Amino acid sequence: MQDYVFTVTERFCRYVTIDTTSDPNSNTYPSTPKQKDLAKLLGKELHELGLHPIVDEFGYVYACLPANTKKSFTPIAFIAHIDTTSDCSGTGVKPIIHRSYHGQDIVLPDDHNQVLSPRDMPYLLTHLDKDIITASGKTLLGADDKSGLAVIVDMVHYFYIHPDIEHGDIFIVFTPDEEIARGTAKIDMDKIKAQYAYTLDGGALGTIEDECFNARALTLTIKGVSFHPGAAKDRLINPIKLAARIIDELPAQLAPEHTEGRQGFIHPHKIEGSATDCQIHFLLRDFDVRQLTVYEDLIRLTTEEVLKKYQSAGYHIAITEQYKNMKIVLDQHPQVMKLAEDACKKALVPVKNKLIRGGTDGSLLSFMGLPTANIFTGQQAIHSCKEWIGVEDMKSAVKVLVALVQLYVAE
């Protein structure tokens, strides 16, 4: 790809200026209509590259770059998400390209308190003398996941100007509402006739991920005994205080603030209640699905222990499955990871296997019958005003996709 003039940077800078913040409190699909603005632009750009994309009412974009050879290729799909998180403003994003970075602190112009420093972001130093892109200080950048969109469209552009390079059917899917875990809520799997897929939504150069958490939500409802506080002596059982004791009795180390790598956790993230009853909302997370049951039992036993002294108090536990570790599926299809690693090697990108300490659309898709791993785009410090990305990382991701497509030739 020596002579190729990449289009990924200009596409990226165009996409980030369009506000696509999703809204977890909305009941519509997509959760915010503005996501369709970018969906339409993506449809237009894919159309200009000779594809016939479908932009549907829910904000999904589907397209296929059809096979250009009689040779037998396995059809694959590339997926990225259109929305950005509501944790940080996505309105009025101004991308700034910092040419040939020299290792200095970068003070963002619209808020001088927002400083990107290699002291807390050592990854910046891998971009010495290269271009990096930041926002201006008051908004996120949106590299999560507009870098994924830009990388995929640039790959299509590459094949558009190199019609001589043989490939099979390549399906392209851009989804809304990934950040609020609804990226596959209205997806039409019939439009994706691929055998395997990759999301383009990963971090550092060379990162390929095939594992995410197993996730359950647990709601513990504690019933107390309410009484007028003036006449409550020896009668009131305050469930708010019981809730506080239960949380306090759970192992302190089994918490997101004390775990990393392969360790799981119990995370009480919301509490609501009155002197009558009180609810604690927990997130249970672990790479080993059996551990989730261990965490459930731990909460149950701790609750019974705390409530032992209060005959009139009671409790109830409700559990919701959220997502599962996609490795369970991907282990049955080792070629998905193997070919991604081979593609990195072909593109001279060092491979790093990493774990996703969270969920991903790839997990949901894998369990819907489309084994899906995750590939890097270079996005850094996501969900914050300090979000940034290296131009060379995005170009490397394009190179990896171009190599990967060609590896799916059937033997």
Ligand SMILES: [Zn+2]
């Ligand atoms: Zn993302």
